[in-house]
Amino acid sequence: MDKRRGLIFNTGLILLFLLQAVTCLEITNLRVPSSYSISRDEGDHKPLILGCDYDIDESESKGFVLKWKHNELQIYQWIPSRNPVVFSAFKGHIDLGYSESDDRLHKHSALKFINPIANYTGNYTCQVQTYQSVQSRTAHLQIIVPETDFSLGFQRETNGSTVVFCNVGEIFPRPEVSLLIDNEKVPDAVETEQVQEYTNYYNMTVQYILPDQNKDMELECEVTIPGTDYKLRTSMPYLGAAFRANAATLQVFLCTFLTVTLARMLTLF
Numbered sequence: 001m002d003k004r005r006g007l008i009f010n011t012g013l014i015l016l017f018l019l020q021a022v023t024c025l026e027i028t029n030l031r032v033p034s035s036y037s038i039s040r041d042e043g044d045h046k047p048l049i050l051g052c053d054y055d056i057d058e059s060e061s062k063g064f065v066l067k068w069k070h071n072e073l074q075i076y077q078w079i080p081s082r083n084p085v086v087f088s089a090f091k092g093h094i095d096l097g098y099s100e101s102d103d104r105l106h107k108h109s110a111l112k113f114i115n116p117i118a119n120y121t122g123n124y125t126c127q128v129q130t131y132q133s134v135q136s137r138t139a140h141l142q143i144i145v146p147e148t149d150f151s152l153g154f155q156r157e158t159n160g161s162t163v164v165f166c167n168v169g170e171i172f173p174r175p176e177v178s179l180l181i182d183n184e185k186v187p188d189a190v191e192t193e194q195v196q197e198y199t200n201y202y203n204m205t206v207q208y209i210l211p212d213q214n215k216d217m218e219l220e221c222e223v224t225i226p227g228t229d230y231k232l233r234t235s236m237p238y239l240g241a242a243f244r245a246n247a248a249t250l251q252v253f254l255c256t257f258l259t260v261t262l263a264r265m266l267t268l269f
């Protein structure tokens with residue numbers, strides 16, 4: 001009796017093992033780029049495509065459904081032999097005719113976006129399921145909107161101080177902006193940011209008063225977007241020694257001008 005029970009138990013285990021080995025629905029690769037940069041030039045769009053690669057047995061494909069989610073919200077559903085369906089905010093923004101494969105169980109697994117915008121940033125989940133099994137994978141996509149303005153410069157204030165500034169205009173998401181002087185990052189530069197209404201694009205300015213404005217130096221500005229490889233860099237020389245020389249000649253010039261005027265005024269008397 002006990003022997004028989006043991007036998008049944010063992011057979012059960014083997015069956016379970018076989019069942020698991022046979023239920024081969026598996027996501028092998030999730031193709032979600034970590035970042036995607038929107039082109040501001042019309043007609044120069046590199047397509048944004050999210051792909052979900054999976055292995056599935058035709059014999060185990062009963063009840064197959066593929067879903068894509070943006071954060072926790074379902075945005076796409078496809079059942080073989082039916083047309084894919086797009087939900088909510090993504091309606092009209094996914095190319096329903098797009099297909100990477102003619103295979104019955106893979107035909108509409110990928111998402112091709114039409115005119116991606118900044119708020120498509122987020123976690124994308126591909127979920128595949130059959131009656132036997134559910135598999136899912138998630139990855140983060142950061143949409144980048146490149147700046148319309150990136151400038152580095154300096155300005156003499158009326159009180160005689162020289163202010164170095166770096167501006168980045170209309171960029172998304174919020175970048176990190178650093179000023180460097182002779183390759184050293186300025187630790188106490190003053191940063192101001194403005195967020196545009198509706199678009200949420202950022203305008204950032206970083207300013208720094210030169211402690212010694214009579215010295216020659218190399219000014220540099222660096223912009224990065226954390227978690228992506230987006231990077232801008234520009235540099236310019238600052239000729240402080242020449243600046244002082246110019247100021248000196250200007251003063252001399254002003255002096256002679258005054259003296260001449262004074263001399264002329266004196267001759268009137």
Ligand SMILES: *[C@@H]1O[C@H](CO)[C@@H](O)[C@H](O)[C@H]1NC(C)=O
Pocket residue numbers: 071072122123140
């Ligand atoms: C995306 O996933 C990360 C890691 O799981 C999580 O920290 C973050 O809050 C998620 N973002 C959103 C918008 O759900």
Ligand SMILES: *[C@@H]1O[C@H](CO)[C@@H](O)[C@H](O)[C@H]1NC(C)=O
Pocket residue numbers: 089090117119120
């Ligand atoms: C993105 O913003 C647009 C408005 O600009 C809005 O209609 C849409 O619902 C938003 N999409 C998401 C995914 O939040």
Ligand SMILES: *[C@@H]1O[C@H](CO)[C@@H](O)[C@H](O)[C@H]1NC(C)=O
Pocket residue numbers: 157159160161209
């Ligand atoms: C000169 O003016 C700027 C503001 O325009 C101020 O930040 C700075 O401290 C002033 N410099 C001096 C030496 O007072």
Ligand SMILES: *[C@@H]1O[C@H](CO)[C@@H](O)[C@H](O)[C@H]1NC(C)=O
Pocket residue numbers: 148149168169170194196203
């Ligand atoms: C942001 O920067 C852009 C480009 O430099 C400029 O046209 C716009 O007026 C700025 N917006 C604000 C709110 O400062």
